[in-house]
Amino acid sequence: MKHLWFHLMPYTDLPDDFREKHPSVWVDIDSKLFDPQRAHHMYNDFMDEMEYAADVGFDAICCNEHHSNGYGMMPSPNLIATALARRANPNTMICVMGNSLALYDPPMRVAEEFAMIDCISGGRLIAGFPVGTPMDTCYAYGRNPSELRERYHEAHDLVLRAWTEPETFSFNGRFTQQRYVNIWPRPVQKPNPPIWIPGGGSVETWQWCAEMDYVYSYLSYFGYKAGRQTMHGFWNEMDSLGKDRNPYRAAFLQFVGVAETEKEAYELYREPAEYFYGRCLHVDPRYLAAPGYVTEGTQRAGLESQLARTAQDTRAAMAVDKSAREFDAILENGYVIIGTPDQVAERLREVARDLNVGHLMLLLQFGNMSKDLVNYNSRLYAEQVIPQLADLWEGWEDHWWPNPMPLADRATPNTGIAAE
Amino acid sequence: MSEPSVQFVDLNGEPCRVWRKGAGPALVFFPGHGGMPKWIPFLDELAGNFEIIVPSLPGFPGSGGLHALDQHMDWVLAARDMIDGTGIGANALIAGSGPGASLAAEIAALWPDTIARLAMIAPWGLFDEADPTTDPWSAKAPDLGALMCADPTRWEDFRAAPDGANSVEWPIEQTRALEASARIFWPLGDTRLDRRLGRIKCPTLFIRGDADRIIPASYGDKFRNRISGDVTIENIPGAGHLAELDCPTETARIIAGFMS
Numbered sequence: 001m002k003h004l005w006f007h008l009m010p011y012t013d014l015p016d017d018f019r020e021k022h023p024s025v026w027v028d029i030d031s032k033l034f035d036p037q038r039a040h041h042m043y044n045d046f047m048d049e050m051e052y053a054a055d056v057g058f059d060a061i062c063c064n065e066h067h068s069n070g071y072g073m074m075p076s077p078n079l080i081a082t083a084l085a086r087r088a089n090p091n092t093m094i095c096v097m098g099n100s101l102a103l104y105d106p107p108m109r110v111a112e113e114f115a116m117i118d119c120i121s122g123g124r125l126i127a128g129f130p131v132g133t134p135m136d137t138c139y140a141y142g143r144n145p146s147e148l149r150e151r152y153h154e155a156h157d158l159v160l161r162a163w164t165e166p167e168t169f170s171f172n173g174r175f176t177q178q179r180y181v182n183i184w185p186r187p188v189q190k191p192n193p194p195i196w197i198p199g200g201g202s203v204e205t206w207q208w209c210a211e212m213d214y215v216y217s218y219l220s221y222f223g224y225k226a227g228r229q230t231m232h233g234f235w236n237e238m239d240s241l242g243k244d245r246n247p248y249r250a251a252f253l254q255f256v257g258v259a260e261t262e263k264e265a266y267e268l269y270r271e272p273a274e275y276f277y278g279r280c281l282h283v284d285p286r287y288l289a290a291p292g293y294v295t296e297g298t299q300r301a302g303l304e305s306q307l308a309r310t311a312q313d314t315r316a317a318m319a320v321d322k323s324a325r326e327f328d329a330i331l332e333n334g335y336v337i338i339g340t341p342d343q344v345a346e347r348l349r350e351v352a353r354d355l356n357v358g359h360l361m362l363l364l365q366f367g368n369m370s371k372d373l374v375n376y377n378s379r380l381y382a383e384q385v386i387p388q389l390a391d392l393w394e395g396w397e398d399h400w401w402p403n404p405m406p407l408a409d410r411a412t413p414n415t416g417i418a419a420e
Numbered sequence: 421m422s423e424p425s426v427q428f429v430d431l432n433g434e435p436c437r438v439w440r441k442g443a444g445p446a447l448v449f450f451p452g453h454g455g456m457p458k459w460i461p462f463l464d465e466l467a468g469n470f471e472i473i474v475p476s477l478p479g480f481p482g483s484g485g486l487h488a489l490d491q492h493m494d495w496v497l498a499a500r501d502m503i504d505g506t507g508i509g510a511n512a513l514i515a516g517s518g519p520g521a522s523l524a525a526e527i528a529a530l531w532p533d534t535i536a537r538l539a540m541i542a543p544w545g546l547f548d549e550a551d552p553t554t555d556p557w558s559a560k561a562p563d564l565g566a567l568m569c570a571d572p573t574r575w576e577d578f579r580a581a582p583d584g585a586n587s588v589e590w591p592i593e594q595t596r597a598l599e600a601s602a603r604i605f606w607p608l609g610d611t612r613l614d615r616r617l618g619r620i621k622c623p624t625l626f627i628r629g630d631a632d633r634i635i636p637a638s639y640g641d642k643f644r645n646r647i648s649g650d651v652t653i654e655n656i657p658g659a660g661h662l663a664e665l666d667c668p669t670e671t672a673r674i675i676a677g678f679m680s
Contacts, residue, residue, distance in 0.1 A: 138606075139558065146603035150487065174490060286558045292599030296592055303588045 001352060001392040002401070004095055004361045005053035005378065006062040006253065009046050009080075010071040012368040013038055014279045024284035025070040026135045039073065045371045050084055052375050053364070054092035056382035060126065061088060062095035062361060064198075064219075066133075067140035071280030078113045085121035086413045093402045094121050097198055097217065097361075098128020102148050103141050106176050107155030108183060111162035115187045122411070123188035123404035128217070129156060130198040135283065138290035146292035151175050163192040194400045196251060201230040202298040206237040209249070215359065215400045217251035221281065224351040225334035226320035227252060231355040247358035248398040254351065255363045257338040258380040265338040270327040272367030273336050278325045280367065336366075341384030349389060358393050359400075421464050426482075429475070429505030431498055432489075437482030438506050439474040442467030447513045447679055448475065448503055450520025452541065452662050453556055453568060453634075455480030455597040457579060462664040465672030469680065470513070475502035477523070479600030481593055486600055492611050495604050496530065499523040513679050515539035517664055518634070519601045522613060525643075528624070529616040539625040539675045541663050542635040543643065544605055545613030551636045553609050557602055570631040570660035578665055617646035624651045625678040629659025629666060652678065 014025070014033065022030050050061045063080045066072030074080055081096045088094070094117065099110045118125040131137070131152050138145045154173045161169065161181070168182035187193055196215040199205035209216040216234055220227050231252065235245060243249070255276075257269030294302075324330050331338065337347050352360060364381060365374040404410075424441035439459065447470035449463065456463075456474055466472045477498055479486030489495055503512065512535050516524035521543035528535040547553055556567065565572030581590040605611065624647050626640050637655075644651035654674050659666040 142607040144602060144606040145557075146486070146599045146606070147490070286560045286563070289561075291557055291595055291602050296596070299592050299595065300588055303591060307587065 001389045002059040002248070002359045002398065003381075003386055003389075004060040004062050004251070004359060005050065005058040006064075006097070006361045006363050007046055007050055007365055008064065008066075008071055008363065009043070009073040010276065010280050010367060011039070011073055012042055014070055014275070014368075018279040019282050022282070024287065025280055025282045027068050027139045027284070027287045029068060029070045033070070042073070046365070047080065047083060047087075049365055049371055049374045049378070050080075051088045053378045053382070054084075054089035056379050057386060058092060058362075058378070058382060060093035060095045062097050062126075064097045064128070065100055065130070065136070067136045069135070069140075071276070078117060081117050081125070082120060085117055085124065090122070090124075090407060090410060093124045093126055093404075095126040095196070096128055097126075097196065097219070098130050100130050100132030100137055101155035101159065102143055102151035103132065103137060104155065106178055107158050108162055108178065108181060110155070111159040112183050112185075114159075114193065115163065115183060115185045118187040118189055118193050119185050121404070122409075123193075124402050125187070125189070125193040126196055126402055127193040128196045128198055129159075134290040134293045135287045138293060139287050144292075145290035147175070148293060149295065160192065163187055188405060189403055194402055196400070200298075201233060202295060203233070203237060203301065204295055204297055206234050207241065210238060210241045210243050213399075215249060215251055217253070217359070217361065219253045219361065221253070221255070221276075221335065222320060222322050223334035223336065224252070224254060224355060226322060227355060231357065235356055245356055246396050246399070247352070247356045247393050248396060248400055250355070250357045251359035251361050252351075252355055252357040253361040253363065254348070255336040255366050256344055256348070256377070256381065257336060257364075258341055258344050258377055258385060259338070260340065260380075262339050262343065265340070266327075268373060269336065269338050272369040272373075273327055273330050274325060275367030277330055277335065341380055341388070344381070345385045345388035348385065349392065352389070352392055358396065358398060421459065421461060424459055424463070424467075424472075424474070427506070429502050431478060431483075431501055431505075432485050434478060434483070434485030434488065436478060436485065436502060437476040438502065439463075439476075440471060440506075442469070442471050444470045445513060445679070446471045446473055446508050447515060448473045448506070448508060448524075450475060450477070450499065450514070450516030450524050451480065452517030452520055452664070453598070453601050454575075454579060454594065455600065457481040457594060457597070458582065460578065460665065460668065462668035462672050465669055466676060469676045473506050473508070475499070475506065477502065477600065479603065480597050486596060486603060489603065492604065496523060496526045500527055500531065503527065510534050511536040513537050515541070515675055515679075516543070517541040517662060519544050519605055522605070522611065525613060525620065526611075526616065528622055529613075529619040532619055532621045535622050537623050537625075537679055538620065539627065539678055540643070541627045541671065542629070542632050542661050543626070543639075544609040544635070545611050546639060546642055547608040547610035548636075548638070548642065551638045553636065553639075554634045555607075556609075556634055557598065557606070567633050568660060568662050568665075570629065570658055570666045574665040575662065614642070614646055617643065618648055620647045620649055622649045623678075624649050625675065626651055626653045627656060627663060627671065627674060628653075629656045629661065629663040631659060631666075632661045632663075634661040
């Protein structure tokens, strides 16, 4: 089992009346709420938290890309990843989850920057390639929703060729034309860093991951109960495609809060959870559905399942509510798992087995948690939860994990800490 | 209201629907945002004086091949090819609404000698930062009707599945039509049409509902000031962006008067 520590980097000072006074946390969030001097402290706290997570023993630290977003202050995750590549524990992998390929023009930029991170980190990069949400890509970045997936797939092909073709080549794509493609530097990992695909529940993405042998990462904020249908759908599709059930084909995101006692966990994580689900997920619905963003195959599957549900009310009643904002409902619906280390380990064992997931992506920072609380959560998890899950997935090999340079062959960055 | 006759024009190997009805001079009408999922009274009114011809471009209801078209030139040529495919000769009368009006204007600009008269209802194609158009693709589904029509129920009725329609494929077709407009005009609706408007020589009609929430009133003058031919501006009281849905009789009367 791999435990990956994930940071969204949420702005932690959204006001109490954010929901009432502001229409959206995303796209047209009120810029007057942003205090750059507070953000200076937030960014540095966040990176401290990630470095701490690396030190206490997480397998990887993860960042991702959002734009015009009050709960995700990383328009460029590559900047964060580069800083971590220098300062974070060298035994920890760097997961950039990821670069929204269709937003980069030319997409060769992604091949270049990921190659830089792979070189700087000594081959520790996991390269995530999300399509990106409609809020990020279509509204904040102005990409045409009707072309987004076509651009994404073309950009993917260009990046892969840029990493792997030994000679300068010309690329005559539908959206990108380049006479000379010859990136410099090239990635340390050969033929290329492991590629993980964050996705929703579309069958096309599952099939593509299987075809390309990429990790499918289901990054939902609604926890394991809501994720069951998607992950079971993924594995059923793998079965039908003749792929094995190696749990390392999949990654799954889960919010977790650990404390010494159940009561303490409830008290510590209530406010940050309600901050996240109340303020951070307050997205104006008008930005959720750019026409053409959802493929017709996925639309068709959704409409057919709606019709089926209407005919079978019991299934509709079983669907997990995704609108909970009060802590008890958040816990009841499984968005967040809290408890003592033993309780959390037991629950995560059930989740990992049920979803058949070898890569757990953990949000141990959420909402407006303080650095002390984040580090407390990370330490308890690393010291008392990870060991309890060490036996999970013994016998399965993770073919999708970075293959870094031997530690002895790597540079020792001068972080300034040693001189103190 | 009887149904029109249907023919299909092949574009890039995909059949694209053309509706025709009525007798008289041929008048082409390129539909607005959402395309033309149903035959509407506005078209019937025009069919009383003209042979009204309604092409449905790729991705709009009745026509495939949306994802074969990328560049704006691809779309302009598709619109031109559909006119040619219907056998319209020289001195064509062309009209359109919203995105369709913009493509009709492109045809009049690129082939000015083949177009006798041009009528545009709330045309897209321009964007002024100081007086911006409204984003037609970021409304919640329940709010879209009020953005498109002064009377939202007209939009809702227009797009509601008729009896016997496939309950899965009908809504997908309606979403695809909105995607088709996006594919041509995302994100601002500005196709740099302003650079070509000066090539339009024919008499031109600009129609706008005075309750249009998409295209500001100032855009009438923006078109009139750039087009070389004479431009008549008509406001339709009580009509929204899709004046042909809100006020079919009045809109058809103005177009018919101009074209005659």
